[in-house]
Amino acid sequence: MGEELAKKIPIAIVEPLKIKKKIAKEVSIAIAEAVAQCRVDVISAYPITPQTHIVEHLAELVNNGELDAEYIPVESEHAAMSACIGASATGARTFTSTASQGLLFMYENLFIASAFRLPIVMVIANRSVSAPISIWNDHSDVMSMRDAGWITTFAENGQEAVDLVYHAYRVAEKALLPVAVNIDGFILSHVIEPIEFLDQELVDKYIPPLRMKYKLNPKRPITMGAIGVPEIYTEAKKAQDEALKASYKIIINAWREFEKLTGRRYQPVETYRMEDAEVALIIMGSLAETAMNAVDFLRERGKKVGLLRFRLWRPFPLKDFLKAIGKVKAIGVIDRAISHGATGGPVGIEVRSALYQSKKRPKVVNFIAGLSGRDVTVEDFVKLFEKTYEAMRKKTNFSYEIYGVKE
Amino acid sequence: MPKDEGLVSWKNLAPGMIILEAGNSVKFKTGDWRAFRPVLDKEKCIKCGLCYVFCPDLCYTKDEEGYYICNLYYCKGCGICAKNCPRQAITMVLEEEV
Numbered sequence: 362m363g364e365e366l367a368k369k370i371p372i373a374i375v376e377p378l379k380i381k382k383k384i385a386k387e388v389s390i391a392i393a394e395a396v397a398q399c400r401v402d403v404i405s406a407y408p409i410t411p412q413t414h415i416v417e418h419l420a421e422l423v424n425n426g427e428l429d430a431e432y433i434p435v436e437s438e439h440a441a442m443s444a445c446i447g448a449s450a451t452g453a454r455t456f457t458s459t460a461s462q463g464l465l466f467m468y469e470n471l472f473i474a475s476a477f478r479l480p481i482v483m484v485i486a487n488r489s490v491s492a493p494i495s496i497w498n499d500h501s502d503v504m505s506m507r508d509a510g511w512i513t514t515f516a517e518n519g520q521e522a523v524d525l526v527y528h529a530y531r532v533a534e535k536a537l538l539p540v541a542v543n544i545d546g547f548i549l550s551h552v553i554e555p556i557e558f559l560d561q562e563l564v565d566k567y568i569p570p571l572r573m574k575y576k577l578n579p580k581r582p583i584t585m586g587a588i589g590v591p592e593i594y595t596e597a598k599k600a601q602d603e604a605l606k607a608s609y610k611i612i613i614n615a616w617r618e619f620e621k622l623t624g625r626r627y628q629p630v631e632t633y634r635m636e637d638a639e640v641a642l643i644i645m646g647s648l649a650e651t652a653m654n655a656v657d658f659l660r661e662r663g664k665k666v667g668l669l670r671f672r673l674w675r676p677f678p679l680k681d682f683l684k685a686i687g688k689v690k691a692i693g694v695i696d697r698a699i700s701h702g703a704t705g706g707p708v709g710i711e712v713r714s715a716l717y718q719s720k721k722r723p724k725v726v727n728f729i730a731g732l733s734g735r736d737v738t739v740e741d742f743v744k745l746f747e748k749t750y751e752a753m754r755k756k757t758n759f760s761y762e763i764y765g766v767k768e
Numbered sequence: 769m770p771k772d773e774g775l776v777s778w779k780n781l782a783p784g785m786i787i788l789e790a791g792n793s794v795k796f797k798t799g800d801w802r803a804f805r806p807v808l809d810k811e812k813c814i815k816c817g818l819c820y821v822f823c824p825d826l827c828y829t830k831d832e833e834g835y836y837i838c839n840l841y842y843c844k845g846c847g848i849c850a851k852n853c854p855r856q857a858i859t860m861v862l863e864e865e866v
Contacts, residue, residue, distance in 0.1 A: 478784035537783055575786055584787035596778035597785040604783070 383555035388519035388544065389414035391556045392458075392484055395526040397428045398564045399482075402453035405433040405444035409463040410496045411546035412486040416458050438463040442470035442481075449479035450585055452576035454530070457481065460546055461488035464502045468509075471539075475510030476601055477585055480533035480540075480571070483511075484526065487646065487697075488546040489733040497734025498546040500645065501698040504707040510601055512540040512608055513675040515645045517631070519554035521672075524625060527559060530568045531615040536608035537573075543674075545647040547734065563622050609676050629678035630685045631670040634660060638667030638687060640749050643712060644695045645671050648737055652695075655742030666746055677711060683719050691724040693749035696761070697731050705761045726752040727761035741765065798825060802845035804860040806838050812857035819849035819858060 386394070393415050396404075404423070406416040422428040431448075435441045438459050445455045459467065464485060474481050485503050489495045503513065512532060516522035522544045529540040544550055559567070575583055589597050609629075616627040633653050635641060644652055649670040659666045669685055669692075671678070686692065696706020703710060709727030716722060726749055731737040745764065782788055806819075813835060820828035820836045827843045828836040838849070850858040 476784065477786075575782065575784070575788070582790055584790075585784065587785065587787050589785065593776060593781075593785070596776060596781060599778040600781045600783075600785070603778070 381557050383557050385553055386519070386556045387414060387551060387553050388522055388556075389486070389550045390418050391519055391523050391554070391558075392526055392544070393418035393422065395523045395558065396456050396482075396484075397422050397430075398559065398561060399456075399527065399530045399568050400454065400565075400570075401428075401430050401456045403431045403433065403445070403448035403455045404457065405435055405441045405448065405455065406457045406459070407435055407438050407441050407463060409438070409460050411488055411498075411550045412458045412460045412463070412484070414550065415484060415486070419456070438466040439470060442467035442474065445481045445483075446470060446474050446477065446479060449474070449481050450477065450577045452571060452573040452578075454534075454571050455479075455481050456483070458484040458486065460486045461490055461496075461502045465490065465505065468506065471506050471509040471511065473586070474539045475605075476597070478537040478601070478604065480530075480537055480573075482526070482529045482533055482540050482542070484522075484542045484544060486546040486550040487543050495733040496546070498548050499697040499732045499734065500543070500707075501732075503541065503543050504698040504700070506541070507675060507707060510538070510605055511675060512536065512538050512605070512612065512673075513543065514540070514673055515543045515671065516549065517647055517649050517670065517672075519549060519552065519556055520625075521627075522549060523556055523558065524619065524623075524627065527564060527567060528612075528615050528619060528627070531618070532608065532612050534568070534571050535615070536604065536611045538604060538608055543646065548647045557623075559623065567618065567622060605676050609678070612673060612676075627672060628681065629671070629673035630681040631672050632685050633668040633670075635667035635669065635685060635687055635689075637665055639665045639690045640693070640746060640753065641667045641669055641686065641689045641691075642693045642695060642742065642745060642749065643669045643671070643708065644697075645674065645708065646697065648695075648697070648731060651737060651739055652742045654739045655746060658739065658743060659746055664746070671708070677715070679715050679718075682712075682715055683721065686721060686723065688721075689723045691726070691749050691753040693745050693752075694725060694727045695731075695737075695745065695764075696727060696729045699729055699732070699763075709761055724749075724753050728764040729761060730764040732763075735765065737765075797841055799839075799841045799843050802840075802843060803863060804845040804847060805840065805863055805866055806843065806845070806847070806849050806858045807861050807866070808835065808838070809857045809859070810835060812855045814855055814857075816854065818852050818854065822848050822852045824848060 423432040433444050449455045489499045490501045525542045533540045620626045694709040696708045705727040815834045827839045847860045
């Protein structure tokens, strides 16, 4: 059928150089293949739903001799991150992947990985956190690690997930910081999409062999993980904080380089129909695709609405955000995690805090939606836009609303 | 880290606060934690060297006369030397009372 279709398309309108091969793949498999293309040396992971297919496929590639890497089948996520730290400290390119309870189980090691400045790359197939036990998607797992010092990005679709994996290695090894790439569990991890991979040649150009100046080497001994007495702990943390802030430029440059190689353009804050928008929603991850349909629907009806999405979450892209909001009068922030007892969801808190430093003061309303894989449909997004419009007319700000909860 | 040599700027720390120099803990003044100081009574001392053997911080070194002398730059005042001295030649004295 493809061939017949190709015959019908006049060749003249297709520029030969721009024909690119797209392959239908489950996003998890595509991620695993991108990781393999990045020529990882060590994979250390423990399978957990909905990340399983990623690490299973990597295990398969190693087993079949298609990938020359060490696959460490550890006994837990705590050990998975520990092994990544150990391997990365010797200068090996490492990968791990997890979700939900698994991420929480490796929690203490997340802080060590970033403080040691190790360029570990991790894909998190975002899933809600127990209890009640749930395997479905939301962002409560990754939001718990927002202070752990990792560069953190969120993908909207499979192509972006694959591209963010390439980007993660490029960035991690230049910034000497770990990178967490987030994909929505099931919504992305288990969906089949046409994916355009980079040619191996381009991957090798984009991600040159890892050369770490300081690494564990018996010939040139160094000490890692020494005690930080009160006289030096603050300085150590300041240095780490500055490194994370400085990674912003590396992140941007890596996306620019990527654009040169592939033509695919990425920026820290994605905008959709934000020009002249007066009301905007903010969301992260794959639900943005649904939200865009709601934007189109309302735009067709003359409403000036737009959408913002944080692709980069840490370091927080403050300037990009303030620029992206333009002249909106009201923002509805949709959080996919609860911060119990706080003044809002994690993204809501961040957005309000960012605006407090700015002259721009749009009304901010905060919704918590799509917990544990509950659908947020186009109709829901239209309602959320309506609620944001309503809030614009009200005097008081409310802290947050759990959208769609059954009363 | 060498806190005795003054504060180190965050700008001068190696990435990840790694330590490039082997054995640099000798620069670290552990002696300022001390509440009790070991005081040696040379009359009672038989130069057996048990204080030297038991000291967890390797503070003791032998002087020309054969006595074992505690280096107060490192001594944390744990009292293990005094406890193990077979002649009770070492007394732990409160720093303020020395």
